[in-house]
Amino acid sequence: MTYIIVYVLVFFFSFLSYMFKRRNSKRLYKGIKLPPGSLGWPYIGETLQLYSQDPNIFFASKQKRYGEIFKTHILGCPCVMLGSPEAARFVLVTQAHLFKPTYPKSKEQLIGPSALFFHQGEYHLRLRKLVQGSFSLDAIRNLAADISSMAASTLNSWQNEGVVNTFQELKKFSFEVGILAIFGHLEAHYKEELKRNYIIVDKGYNSFPTRLPGTPYRRALMARKRLRNILSNIICERKEKKLLEKDLLGCLLNSKNEKGEVLTDEQIADNIIGVLFAAQDTTASAMTWIVKYLHDNRKLQKAVKAEQMVIYELNAEGSQPVTWSQNRNMPFTRKVVMESLRMASIISFTFREAVADVEYNDYLIPKGWKVMPLFTNIHHSPEYFSDPQRFDPSRFEVAPKPNTFMPFGSGVHACPGNELAKLQMLVMTHHLVTKFRWEVVGSESGVQYRPFPVPMHGLPARYWKECSG
Numbered sequence: 001m002t003y004i005i006v007y008v009l010v011f012f013f014s015f016l017s018y019m020f021k022r023r024n025s026k027r028l029y030k031g032i033k034l035p036p037g038s039l040g041w042p043y044i045g046e047t048l049q050l051y052s053q054d055p056n057i058f059f060a061s062k063q064k065r066y067g068e069i070f071k072t073h074i075l076g077c078p079c080v081m082l083g084s085p086e087a088a089r090f091v092l093v094t095q096a097h098l099f100k101p102t103y104p105k106s107k108e109q110l111i112g113p114s115a116l117f118f119h120q121g122e123y124h125l126r127l128r129k130l131v132q133g134s135f136s137l138d139a140i141r142n143l144a145a146d147i148s149s150m151a152a153s154t155l156n157s158w159q160n161e162g163v164v165n166t167f168q169e170l171k172k173f174s175f176e177v178g179i180l181a182i183f184g185h186l187e188a189h190y191k192e193e194l195k196r197n198y199i200i201v202d203k204g205y206n207s208f209p210t211r212l213p214g215t216p217y218r219r220a221l222m223a224r225k226r227l228r229n230i231l232s233n234i235i236c237e238r239k240e241k242k243l244l245e246k247d248l249l250g251c252l253l254n255s256k257n258e259k260g261e262v263l264t265d266e267q268i269a270d271n272i273i274g275v276l277f278a279a280q281d282t283t284a285s286a287m288t289w290i291v292k293y294l295h296d297n298r299k300l301q302k303a304v305k306a307e308q309m310v311i312y313e314l315n316a317e318g319s320q321p322v323t324w325s326q327n328r329n330m331p332f333t334r335k336v337v338m339e340s341l342r343m344a345s346i347i348s349f350t351f352r353e354a355v356a357d358v359e360y361n362d363y364l365i366p367k368g369w370k371v372m373p374l375f376t377n378i379h380h381s382p383e384y385f386s387d388p389q390r391f392d393p394s395r396f397e398v399a400p401k402p403n404t405f406m407p408f409g410s411g412v413h414a415c416p417g418n419e420l421a422k423l424q425m426l427v428m429t430h431h432l433v434t435k436f437r438w439e440v441v442g443s444e445s446g447v448q449y450r451p452f453p454v455p456m457h458g459l460p461a462r463y464w465k466e467c468s469g
């Protein structure tokens with residue numbers, strides 16, 4: 001009985017203190033008001049509302065009600081959502097130093113705390129230069145032919161396979177490309193070991209983070225340890241060979257800061273695993289959407305095919321790989337890729353945390369609050385993209401207004417792998433439309449979040465080779 005009374009009292013006082021905070025949150029703080037919006041229920045905030053529906057619908061309805069900046073409370077954190085290009089630029093570009101990246105500890109532990117996207121300042125800048133250099137246009141042009149051959153053999157492996165889970169298969173392809181860009185041509189046994197353990201880490205990444213034996217998260221932590229050991233062996237071999245390779249591992253190994261300090265093996269391993277994570281699901285998800293949009297719109301598919309067939313003929317009926325310069329000269333297909341990125345908005349939003357009280361447009365963003373620029377809302381706003389739900393590549397004949405098209409983010413943390421991602425998407429599209437026909441299986445349409453948006457069930461489909469060209 002006493003316990004019950006204690007529980008009731010604790011709950012009552014917590015509720016009162018929460019309501020007091022909520023009341024205060026509407027008042028002026030240091031003379032500035034908080035953004036409009038609701039903080040929802042005590043503790044759980046609006047988490048249930050967010051996770052019980054398509055998050056983009058949740059954000060869009062809030063934005064309709066409160067405007068382009070509003071507050072909410074999700075997963076135990078007060079948040080400010082920003083749905084305008086100007087606000088996104090403020091947080092990600094002009095005042096980026098006032099907002100640090102923020103990720104759950106459980107995810108940081110799986111990827112590795114030294115991976116660049118958890119950092120700000122000098123260390124981040126150093127790592128970013130190295131990663132950006134390894135995936136620059138100049139660096140990846142040498143990968144074009146290999147990526148083209150990998151795309152062709154990936155697609156070949158799907159025919160006569162019956163129904164294929166497009167997303168899962170494209171994940172295998174983007175993983176292979178990631179390995180190539182990081183290590184160059186890696187020995188097959190290392191590749192297999194990395195793949196085997198990476199799959200376990202990937203499975204645990206979005207599971208409930210408990211270390212209890214047998215749980216996916218615990219298994220992922222153990223696989224993470226094995227990944228680290230495999231990477232140690234690869235790093236050790238590279239050091240012994242003393243080769244000056246230009247791939248990401250080579251750049252990380254050869255880097256020295258102004259004090260002449262090299263990166264530790266731990267820092268190198270965390271960043272390699274980090275890049276693999278950042279590269280795989282994002283690119284696979286974007287490619288899956290391209291396959292779907294082309295499937296659903298035969299006129300679009302025909303127009304892409306017409307452009308790609310010219311390259312196909314030049315490459316001896318597609319028997320030679322797509323070259324770098326051919327890749328740079330696919331104007332229509334490139335617009336289809338951009339429109340797919342806008343429509344699907346793979347990264348719907350990102351998280352930052354205010355490191356100080358910040359004032360924006362007469363509103364206060366208190367220190368410690370999470371801040372989320374909402375990319376999807378901007379990409380789907382009729383103010384910046386007319387008839388936003390229509391798939392229309394021609395809208396990219398004119399450059400979008402500044403800060404309205406951010407599929408790869410913006411500012412100091414913008415995606416350094418964006419050109420590699422586009423290369424994969426273009427080359428994969430080339431091989432798909434010139435040699436294959438495909439049919440989506442099942443009538444269920446819709447989106448699943450894994451955590452990136454993916455067509456329902458990973459787009460199950462049958463693929464077969466066209467008899468002639």
Ligand code: HEM
Pocket residue numbers: 116117118128131135178181274275278279280282283286346347350351406407408409410412413414415416417418420421
């Ligand atoms: C279609 C595919 C991709 C999409 C949509 C995408 C999107 C993004 C976005 C929006 C960010 C910024 C996140 C933020 O500001 O919080 C980002 C960061 C990042 N991306 Fe990508 N990405 C893609 C592919 C890739 C690839 C292929 C690689 C590597 C080869 C890569 C590596 C990274 C890294 C390392 C960061 C962190 C950068 C930093 O913190 O400085 N991404 N990506």
